[in-house]
Amino acid sequence: MSTSTTTALEPDSARAGYDRDRAVRVAVLGVGMMGQDHARRLATLTAGAELVAVSDVDAARTDAVAAEFGVRAIHDPKAAILDPEVDAIVIATPGFTHEDLVLVALEAGKPVLCEKPLTTSPETSRRIVEAEAALGRPLVQVGFMRRFDAGYQQLRGLVESGEYGRTLFLHCAHRNATTPPNFSSEMLVLDSVVHEVDIARYLTGEEIVAIRVIAPRSTSAAPEGLRDPQFVIMETESGILVDVEIFVNTTFGYEVRTELVAEKGQARIGLPEGMVTQSGQGWGGSIPKDFKERFGAAYDVEFQRWIDAVRSGANVDGPGVWDGYAAAAVCAAGVESLRTGERVEIDLGVKP
Numbered sequence: 001m002s003t004s005t006t007t008a009l010e011p012d013s014a015r016a017g018y019d020r021d022r023a024v025r026v027a028v029l030g031v032g033m034m035g036q037d038h039a040r041r042l043a044t045l046t047a048g049a050e051l052v053a054v055s056d057v058d059a060a061r062t063d064a065v066a067a068e069f070g071v072r073a074i075h076d077p078k079a080a081i082l083d084p085e086v087d088a089i090v091i092a093t094p095g096f097t098h099e100d101l102v103l104v105a106l107e108a109g110k111p112v113l114c115e116k117p118l119t120t121s122p123e124t125s126r127r128i129v130e131a132e133a134a135l136g137r138p139l140v141q142v143g144f145m146r147r148f149d150a151g152y153q154q155l156r157g158l159v160e161s162g163e164y165g166r167t168l169f170l171h172c173a174h175r176n177a178t179t180p181p182n183f184s185s186e187m188l189v190l191d192s193v194v195h196e197v198d199i200a201r202y203l204t205g206e207e208i209v210a211i212r213v214i215a216p217r218s219t220s221a222a223p224e225g226l227r228d229p230q231f232v233i234m235e236t237e238s239g240i241l242v243d244v245e246i247f248v249n250t251t252f253g254y255e256v257r258t259e260l261v262a263e264k265g266q267a268r269i270g271l272p273e274g275m276v277t278q279s280g281q282g283w284g285g286s287i288p289k290d291f292k293e294r295f296g297a298a299y300d301v302e303f304q305r306w307i308d309a310v311r312s313g314a315n316v317d318g319p320g321v322w323d324g325y326a327a328a329a330v331c332a333a334g335v336e337s338l339r340t341g342e343r344v345e346i347d348l349g350v351k352p
């Protein structure tokens with residue numbers, strides 16, 4: 001697209017130097033497991049994107065990943081955001097660093113794709129909502145990749161069609177093979193159930209107004225002190241019930257499934273798919289080992305749509321800061337419920 005025509009898609013003044021005829025130059029902040037995956041995606045798959053820099057608190061890791069992709073290693077993440085040769089930022093650093101980094105990017109007027117959680121508390125997420133509102137245009141997309149999964153999109157299409165009448169229940173199961181070291185009981189809610197919170201909001205189009213988290217007996221596969229599994233019950237504005245079995249030490253595989261129960265029909269997504277074998281051992285198929293495998297295609301679509309949005313000047317095509325804030329608020333209430341055993345209500349306040 002020419003930069004000389006005056007259309008609604010013209011670069012705004014904060015990005016006046018951005019040339020739409022070339023690829024979006026992206027820096028990835030945080031190159032642990034997820035960040036490396038995103039760096040590879042941007043370098044090899046996403047059309048219209050150019051991975052130009054990586055940054056991580058671990059300097060040796062930054063240098064190694066930069067060398068692998070032939071890009072710049074910028075050790076200070078804020079310098080990477082402000083670098084004149086960086087157009088857009090992917091944040092895949094630990095959650096507690098997100099607030100500062102997102103605020104610097106907002107100030108610099110640069111588009112951001114921030115991995116979940118947006119921040120680690122409702123208060124800090126709210127600050128980002130206010131900062132973006134003050135800017136007057138969306139710049140921050142939140143990495144709730146499930147919204148780009150074909151199954152969830154079909155399910156939402158079904159809800160929106162009205163064919164099955166009003167939604168009554170969502171039954172969700174979210175199972176991981178194992179947990180990383182130091183995974184706490186609260187992290188089952190903050191790190192894992194957060195996806196169910198977002199997807200429940202996405203599917204129903206409603207806010208979550210109350211949550212209760214119950215910790216039944218723990219699996220003997222869970223590390224000492226970890227309350228795993230947990231059972232979560234959420235209520236939406238109109239009274240839809242969403243239940244979640246979160247179980248993160250199943251020992252053998254990764255599974256995310258959702259069943260929608262509506263007045264005139266039911267639908268399930270996330271059932272085992274792919275090749276089914278038959279042999280002397282019986283019949284069967286394979287189980288994904290982790291979320292990178294289960295949601296690989298969703299991440300690919302998420303990144304492509306984000307880059308397309310940056311190139312068009314829309315900057316965001318998917319969950320934004322309000323979604324990040326709402327998820328943070330529901331999860332904080334969930335952690336309170338896990339501690340107290342009580343049902344906790346959520347008040348998001350007014351959307352700016």
Ligand code: ISE
Nearest residue numbers: 174176191192193195248291
């Ligand atoms: C992880 O951080 C993710 O985001 C995955 O999608 C989720 O399934 C897993 O439970 C989390 O720990």
